[in-house]
Amino acid sequence: MADCLFCGIAAGEIPSTKVYEDDLCVAFQDISPLAPTHFLVVPRKHLASAAAVTEEDAALVGHIFAVIAKLAAEQGFADGYRVVTNVGALAGQTVHHLHFHVLSGKELGSFN
Ligand code: AMP
Ligand code: ZN
Numbered sequence: 001m002a003d004c005l006f007c008g009i010a011a012g013e014i015p016s017t018k019v020y021e022d023d024l025c026v027a028f029q030d031i032s033p034l035a036p037t038h039f040l041v042v043p044r045k046h047l048a049s050a051a052a053v054t055e056e057d058a059a060l061v062g063h064i065f066a067v068i069a070k071l072a073a074e075q076g077f078a079d080g081y082r083v084v085t086n087v088g089a090l091a092g093q094t095v096h097h098l099h100f101h102v103l104s105g106k107e108l109g110s111f112n
Helices: 005-010 055-075
Strands: 018-021 025-029 037-043 082-084 100-104
Touching: 005 025, 005 037, 018 055, 025 055, 037 055, 055 100
Parallel strands: none
Antiparallel strands: 018 025, 025 037, 037 100, 082 100
C-alpha cells in the first residue's frame, strides 16, 4: 500500500534492521525499543490492524506466531516473552499496518 511505513520496510524501500524475513512476513528491530529484546513482525500483506484479519488470513497469522516461536528459541528467550498487537488509537496504535511487538529481556509486569 502506498505511503505505508511498514509496507515500505517489508519491501526494503525504507531501511530497517531486519532479524528475519520470508515470503509472508518480515521481522525487524523496533526503532524505539521498550525492552532489551523488542522487534516487530509484520505480514507483507497490508492489513490495517488485527481488526482487519479475516478467516482468509488464518494461515498467515498462524505462520507469524510460528516464526515468533522459532525466533524466540533461536535467540534464547523462549522462557519468557510477550507478543502484543495494538488496535486503534485508543490502544496506542500509531502505525496502521498489522504488527506484532515481541518483547523480552526484562520483567514485563502485568497488564491487570
Ligand atoms: P504501535 O504504537 O503499536 O503502532 O507500534 C508502532 C511501533 O513502530 C513503535 O513501537 C515504534 O517505535 C515503531 N516504529 C516506528 N517507526 C519505525 C521504524 N522506521 N522502524 C522500526 N520501528 C518503527
Ligand atoms: Zn502497509
